[in-house]
Amino acid sequence: MAWARESDFSDLKEPFKTLEVVENKGTTSLHVRKEELLNLLKVLKEKKGYKLFLDHSVVDLKDILEKDKDFKNAVAESIIAFPEDRVSRFQAFYILFNVDEKKRVVVKTRTKETLPSAEKLWFACKWAERECYDMFGIKYEGHENLVRAFMWETYPYFPLRKDFPLEGFPEEELPSLNEVIKGDKLQGTMNYERKHTFIPTLEDLEITERKRLQKKAQIVLNWGPLHPGTHGTMWFLFDLEGERIVQTDVILGQLHRGVEKLAENEMYNQFLVYTDRMDYLSALCSNQAWVVAVERMLGIEEYVPEKAKYIRTMLSELQRINSHLLWLGTYALDLGALTVFLYCFKEREKIMDILEGITGARLTISYPRVGGVRMDLPLGALEAIKSFTGRFLKELRDWERILTRNRIWLKRNKGVGVIPPEEAYFYGVTGPVIRGSGIPYDVRKIDPYDAYAEVEFDIPVGEEGDCYDRYLVRIEEMKQSVRIVEQCVKKLEKLPESAPFFAEVPKEKKIKLSMDGIGLKVPTSEIYSSGENPRGELGFYVFSIGAIKPYRVKVRPPSFYNLSVYPYLMKNRVIADAVTILASIDPVVGETDR
Amino acid sequence: MVKKLKVKPLSWLERILFLDFIKGLSVTIKHAFSKTITTHYPYEKLTPPKRFRGFFAHKVVDGNEPQPAYDEWVERFKIEVIPGRSRCVVCMLCKRACPVPQLFQIEGKKLENGKRVVSVFNMNLMLCTFCGFCVDACPVDCLYQTDIHETASFTRKDAILDLELLEKIGRDWQSRREEEPDRLWSDDVERNKLWYENNLKLKKSEKKGRHEW
């Protein structure tokens, strides 16, 4: 990945007294004091061209600061900003992307409790700040409406802090889970009665809702949490004037499972299972992004055999088609074209069959491993894939005949939900959404992982940035994916059957890489590595202190930031457009909430 | 590299003659007179592929153990090998590899002759993510996942697999499918209902597969 170089920021040393530039193996970071943070971000955005906001979150350094050994290691690898400050327990980081020069930078700062809000610079940051407030209790000065992102307002804890009680709260009980049918009581670890956690009451939810949106117009329509148009459990509040929407807000968190907290308590390979359950429609792409991130941290990317790389690339492209098919089906369903849905599912079922035959699971795939893949391709896999891609384009043409130039389809999509390029940066959208706005931002090209550097494909971009362009972009992406899959199949057919599918790491590396991933120690380092998911850039910011478990994992969920543009797009639109725009953004709740 | 997408607007002729509708209608009518592709579920069932990650099972001692790994582990843990019973050597590697280790409850007991044997092996599938890490971890090819996918039950208790059940499922699977080659899927009529339009004929294989990939 092209990370920014130290020399890029030599002119900033002058105005920013406390600025330090650190070049690490995986990242380049700018360390700056809290007081100068906002100015630096502003300069980076407006003068330096770091326009696209990727991610912002916080690392709770409490455990490191308390342990001298860890602290020394971390300082030696310079992954902590301002190590002389041993009191401020939070380290905030902002990851930005330079659009013109195609490089990233991390801005870091330290704080005890408060941070200045960067919501004026990037709207996406506003949402990220809400999340940090929710998870770490960081107060943002100047934030317009600092409410919790996922938990309800009256929830008393900050889950991602290191002192969050993992064992639960013995005095709290989950009534529905503790309900015991007679004779169904089990002893020891098999006893499910030990689930002690908080659940919100109706009053809590009401308080949460009240905090969100000040009613301006006639009625507030609760669109969700369970509604067929929201594609999951999202809760939208529409303030309606007739059928026109005056303002919108989103309440997330109905599917929040604390994946990031789980990551801190799982080994590197085991966390793979949870990446399945984030973006459950493209589990394999998420798996791949995570595995690549860990491989990069270990420095074994080049040892991963060619076969494994091609298999991963091929399957994740199949998964991309799979995911886009579900999107196309539900998109058409939302706009009333009921039949396309089942045509898409027909083809999707074939992909599922192939994936099931190769990996053993249809949805939660967990097939890639750090260092390769779980097992070799079975007999007949390539034939099946070839016969699928051979017919798929024909089917795709059929569906395009129904939709692409249908006058109703055009009327419903053209000019609806327009995202101009500048707004795309402002809201931090990625994936097909930003490409629909005409910006060729694709991680597969910018930061090629696995075999993407070796295969040919185009990046489709739209012109207007409306729903129709996003539709076209996704349709074209499927065609490009077919192209990639065909190239991979060709390559894999040439490779001998006995070629290795798992990394043979040289002994002197002393990394215990095993199939089960037990004791996979990752050196003290940090990395931001991302993969191109069907929904956008899925990034993993991993902060390691040389243990078998990561110290902090921040997932950059593409759907979450893509969704942040939704209230802006919904202004002065009718409810019928709500489904169009939402479906064209295509969020997956498993990922927005994690 | 970068591909700009554009679609030409509807012409007046297309608008007046409803050609766009007619195109769409022609596609749907074509499908309406094609064969249906569905499997009529409770009455017809697909055979899952051999690699399917379904319910767990224990392979039993039947002379096909992976050698020399099995003898080494038996030696190391002083395990009493009983033909027809589980191959488990109580190494706990499955529990170690599991993302949710609480779901395993494994205990061994000492026999009178000083050797050990597995006595308790409970898996609480309510907590299981069916990721297959434990299967990868098993050094003696004992624990593995079968093609049983209808896992619904009326009580939570039924979601717990104990040693006897694991062995029973294992024996059943070994007699049904262990000899099958490691193919993408086994041909069956139901799957062909979907795939017939792709004209796919998977190659037959003479190789007899075991569960070691």
Place this chain on the structure above:
Amino acid sequence: MESVALNLAVAFVKILVILGIVLGVGAYLTWVERKVAAHIQRRPGPMVVGWHGLLQPLADGLKLITKEDLFPRYGNRFLYNLAIVLALVPATLVFAVIPFGPEFEVFGYKIKPILTDVNVALLLVFGLGSLAVYAVALAGWASNSKYPLIGSMRKAGIIISYEVAITFAVMGPIILAGTLSTYQIVVNQIEQKLWYVWIQPVAFVVYMFSLLAETGRVPFDIQEAEAELVTGFTVEYGGMKFGIFPLVEWYIEVLSLSAIAVVLFFGGWSPLNIPFLGFVDPLFFLGPLSPFVWFLLKVTALFLFILWLHWTLPRYRIDQITEMAWKIMLPLALANIVFTAVIAPLIWK
């Protein structure tokens, strides 16, 4: 005195026959629709209850009737129930003026297969059609819920817009036939040896669009729009009360308006038409039954066509629908009237 009693008896029998056919067929049309939809989508559709699911409508009805009768808190119970009646009655009443075939004789007694051959039949049809808006509006209002309210407002907007368009669209055939009586319109078409669709294609297109809009079929099914409004104004109805709305809207109304379309544009019970030359009847071997079969065939074909559209097209947005009604359909219909008025004398001879 005798003839009055006889007339009453005949009318009574007619009512029974029509009601039986309409409601029975209406229920079975759900099965037809499910089968058509399924095959378009490469599924077999209902297959379990009876041979190829033939008993499915009965099973559905049984299920709906035995369901719990829920009522929203703070709703208006009287209006809530009235809405169902107001939906069912006008839709069924339309069949009173639909001629199923030519006059025939039984025991020397002449019977017209139409309940009442009034001379303002078409007026009655559209008057009753407009009544549907009350059912929808009341259902939405009485439910005391936001989604039904929005759904019913949408539907009311559509009906009001398209009532105008549809009325002007049927003006063409009325001018050509010179009468409002449905029976007479068919007779005139047969006499003029002309299906009016040949010279009224514009009116027919407008009529079809309005038909889809009034019955809430795709591309105008926005009052239901399950992705946006769950099921629109029927959200708060349960059991058979819920079942009646789609039954009325999607089947009985579609059926009645298709029948009117056949009467107005396809010469009712007349066989295939060669414009200005005469009729060709490939079903001549059916003898006196042939006209009835023709009528049935035409209505079925139209109904299947509507289903085919329903399962192919996406749906419009509410503002686009009303915009289309006032900006495109209405001017087209008006132009068509002018056009018809010019050429009508040629047809009249």
